[in-house]
Amino acid sequence: MRGTALIVLAWNKWPLTKRCLDSLLATDLDSADVIVVDNGSSDETAAAIAEYLDRVRYIRLAENLGFVRGMNAGIAAANADDDVVLLNNDLKFTQLDWLNRLRDAAYAEPDYGIVGCRLLGPDGDPRVYHTGGFIEADELTGHQTESGVIERDVAQFTDLRRVQGIAFALAYIRRDCLDRIGALDTAFHSYFEDTDYCLRAADAGIATVVAGAVTLQHDQHGSTQDDGGFRKRLWEASRRTFVARWHERLRENYRGTVLWQGAMRFPHAYAQLARTLLRRLDARGLRMAYAPVTSELANPEDHRLDLASRRRWPRVPDATLICAPAHHFDKAQGRYRIGFGFGEWERVPERWADAANAIDLLLVPDAFQAEAFRSAGVRTPIETLPLGVDRDYCSPRVPAPRNAQAHFVFVAVAEILDRDAPDVVVSTFRQTFDADEPVELLMYVRPGNDGVKIARAMAASRTSHGARVRVIAEWAFPDYQRAQLLAAGDAYVSARRGGGWDPLAAEAIACAKPLIACAFGSQRDIVREYGFPVSHQRLVEDPAHPGCRWSEPDPESLAACMREVFERRNALQVSASALAARFARQHDLDATADRLVEHLASGHRLAPPRARPRPHQPASLLRPASGQIVVLGMHRSGTSSVAGLLARMGAWVGSEHELLIGPDNPKGHYERAALHGACLARLAAAGGDWAHPPDEAPSEAIDEFRREFAAIVDSFDTRRPWLIKEPRLCLLVRELLPLLTRPVFVHVVRDPLEIADSLAVRDGLGRDHALSLWERYTRAAFAGTQGWSRVLVDYAELVADPLRVASRLLKELTRLGVKGLAMPDAEAIRAWIEPGLRRNRASAESAGTLTASQRALHGAIGDGSILDFVPDTDFAALEAASLSARG
Numbered sequence: 004m005r006g007t008a009l010i011v012l013a014w015n016k017w018p019l020t021k022r023c024l025d026s027l028l029a030t031d032l033d034s035a036d037v038i039v040v041d042n043g044s045s046d047e048t049a050a051a052i053a054e055y056l057d058r059v060r061y062i063r064l065a066e067n068l069g070f071v072r073g074m075n076a077g078i079a080a081a082n083a084d085d086d087v088v089l090l091n092n093d094l095k096f097t098q099l100d101w102l103n104r105l106r107d108a109a110y111a112e113p114d115y116g117i118v119g120c121r122l123l124g125p126d127g128d129p130r131v132y133h134t135g136g137f138i139e140a141d142e143l144t145g146h147q148t149e150s151g152v153i154e155r156d157v158a159q160f161t162d163l164r165r166v167q168g169i170a171f172a173l174a175y176i177r178r179d180c181l182d183r184i185g186a187l188d189t190a191f192h193s194y195f196e197d198t199d200y201c202l203r204a205a206d207a208g209i210a211t212v213v214a215g216a217v218t219l220q221h222d223q224h225g226s227t228q229d230d231g232g233f234r235k236r237l238w239e240a241s242r243r244t245f246v247a248r249w250h251e252r253l254r255e256n257y258r259g260t261v262l263w264q265g266a267m268r269f270p271h272a273y274a275q276l277a278r279t280l281l282r283r284l285d286a287r288g289l290r291m292a293y294a295p296v297t298s299e300l301a302n303p304e305d306h307r308l309d310l311a312s313r314r315r316w317p318r319v320p321d322a323t324l325i326c327a328p329a330h331h332f333d334k335a336q337g338r339y340r341i342g343f344g345f346g347e348w349e350r351v352p353e354r355w356a357d358a359a360n361a362i363d364l365l366l367v368p369d370a371f372q373a374e375a376f377r378s379a380g381v382r383t384p385i386e387t388l389p390l391g392v393d394r395d396y397c398s399p400r401v402p403a404p405r406n407a408q409a410h411f412v413f414v415a416v417a418e419i420l421d422r423d424a425p426d427v428v429v430s431t432f433r434q435t436f437d438a439d440e441p442v443e444l445l446m447y448v449r450p451g452n453d454g455v456k457i458a459r460a461m462a463a464s465r466t467s468h469g470a471r472v473r474v475i476a477e478w479a480f481p482d483y484q485r486a487q488l489l490a491a492g493d494a495y496v497s498a499r500r501g502g503g504w505d506p507l508a509a510e511a512i513a514c515a516k517p518l519i520a521c522a523f524g525s526q527r528d529i530v531r532e533y534g535f536p537v538s539h540q541r542l543v544e545d546p547a548h549p550g551c552r553w554s555e556p557d558p559e560s561l562a563a564c565m566r567e568v569f570e571r572r573n574a575l576q577v578s579a580s581a582l583a584a585r586f587a588r589q590h591d592l593d594a595t596a597d598r599l600v601e602h603l604a605s606g607h608r609l610a611p612p613r614a615r616p617r618p619h620q621p622a623s624l625l626r627p628a629s630g631q632i633v634v635l636g637m638h639r640s641g642t643s644s645v646a647g648l649l650a651r652m653g654a655w656v657g658s659e660h661e662l663l664i665g666p667d668n669p670k671g672h673y674e675r676a677a678l679h680g681a682c683l684a685r686l687a688a689a690g691g692d693w694a695h696p697p698d699e700a701p702s703e704a705i706d707e708f709r710r711e712f713a714a715i716v717d718s719f720d721t722r723r724p725w726l727i728k729e730p731r732l733c734l735l736v737r738e739l740l741p742l743l744t745r746p747v748f749v750h751v752v753r754d755p756l757e758i759a760d761s762l763a764v765r766d767g768l769g770r771d772h773a774l775s776l777w778e779r780y781t782r783a784a785f786a787g788t789q790g791w792s793r794v795l796v797d798y799a800e801l802v803a804d805p806l807r808v809a810s811r812l813l814k815e816l817t818r819l820g821v822k823g824l825a826m827p828d829a830e831a832i833r834a835w836i837e838p839g840l841r842r843n844r845a846s847a848e849s850a851g852t853l854t855a856s857q858r859a860l861h862g863a864i865g866d867g868s869i870l871d872f873v874p875d876t877d878f879a880a881l882e883a884a885s886l887s888a889r890g
Contacts, residue, residue, distance in 0.1 A: 011040070039077050060080070114619040120161060131148070131156045136168060164215065260607065280592070285311075296327045330354050347545065350552070351376055357377065367387060412447050416497075494516055521538075540556070632727075653823055663675075682732065806832055
């Protein structure tokens, strides 16, 4: 079985190393090999490590060779097939299942090779120091977070995501990545070696990711602090090496300079777009510079905007995106000028329309805004760019202080008095709920010019009776904490007159909070589909913009929505939680960024994107298969026939008394009873079974399944080549990948209608149910094995011509490097693969039973395109050539 080597590098600071080892060994390591590399310590490390030698391997280096050579010594000591995890000795392991969650991340996709995690500061420090970062191409200063600043931990970046690089304070590196890239580059002593490794991996098509499900503590530079400038000298030397290798390369990745003209602070919605989208555009190959459309104070917390504002740009940039109220659009100064804006009215002011006609393309967030600009006489082409949710910060996991009395809390936000109508919200809330009801309204007043007017308006609307209203005014917080405001409540309510885009509306849904908003403007469609729409009484004129009309909310409708949400609060909490993740996936800000890049490139002023390397596939490595064979296929697809054939070729399947035999297959399933039981338990722990597969599983169930599977692999590995087979493995194959060593997956396929007919006879399943299961199992099996060595066996072909198919199967396995198999004699094959085995034959008339997606899947199997990657290395031929050369 392939395992994992955990390499802890230590240099003096024994108390730090001891804390690391004590916390590490108390976690769920599942027989991982812990290797401590002593990098020439002169303190008590060598003596004190003695008490751990029954649990760790200890390697003592004669002198301090630096981080790179020290870690390379540990990598060299690891078992040749093991994945490795590089660990600083200033880590503290506070999460029991950290290793298994890293494994989940490492094998989620075939091209993932390097995995990091979230790293907090030392005890008592509430900040998150590392979430996967970037290196700025002009200044070549590395940053350990996407924002470039150290933020308080508010459950940000808790999903699995691709990043440019990670800090090697902790790095899970898959063995196939090591085989492809090698160990750390000794051109570096310490520092920058991690970014260099991640960039070299990217050149080979290997992705670096952060497992947001893992959070550990890290004492930054704990092993080199108080060193009299030693760390600084190391950093500067490594930086010079890095600059020489990567500076021009990183600059060449840019397609051109794009100037973002907008706001850092106000208006709030435009400032949030600058903060969230600018960094995403930069990561997509656009060299982003920033300039404000009006005089403003720089915001020190917006590090990415600060970097962009310091960049120099040509007098006329390649493209300009001006993201601001439309009357600023005539300030755009690029070769290709795009404006992104939205108004508050059914028809924007004439001044806005004139400015919009001065640019090349107008982007708006929705159809309402497009019509508002067109009706005002805008002739510039208009495209809709839906604005997604920043999933890095908005999710149901966001922590926040809760109401001490356990009251239901409505959250509202006011920035502009006339537009946001906070007085309507407060007065309606007071009239809807009594003082003795367990409900409150939390009104947050954004700092700005209207703060005093809003406070006065709300004071006038507050009466001596009614439920409690709390107001937060004259108080600002960093924008990255905005979701905590939503998390502190139970529903988000808005009674805006204005129809402009309100980012909190979608963010509330993504944070699992019911949305109450006016069915007018940019919130109209989203609240109708996902929330509680408030109707409007009439359209009224905006006093600040004569001739422009917006919506007057209906207090009775607002009251009815608030009352309904309160009365249904328990049921809505469940439904909102179920909706949140799906909504965020469907309304993802990264998709917005992708589309925005396309729009910016449509002006033909940017260079084409740099060609990306072919994504890494483990099967492409020049290492032969180990002899571990996994047979995958849907129930009733013929997997028992193929497994029995492989057993006759010499693959070990286990002792006869360990194999299952059932009335539906008296010749044997070739399934090990222990594996069958483990699969049953794994699905049951997630609330499902083979006929009703669960969508998700508790991490504990995955870990227990892996432990049981590991025991089976250990018992089999002395008898390679071996095979395992269980139809449920189609659903679970990704969970096995960390334990398998260069496996070969044999996919057995059969006509889905024949499978459905067979399941109807054996289990009484309806055809639609059976076909749905076939599609679910088949897609999961091929997705889970993508990039790994695979062989396809068609059951119908096997029954029709067993000798030819058996010969082809053996030839393919041999080509992939599997040793120890031989062709059975013809009589043995014919005795096992009987023509009568194919009892159910689908009729041509029933082909129309398949859905469109099922027909597409069936077609991809039929033409072989389901195997989208086939390694072109013939290991048998290579070995023969090698033997010939030696002879």
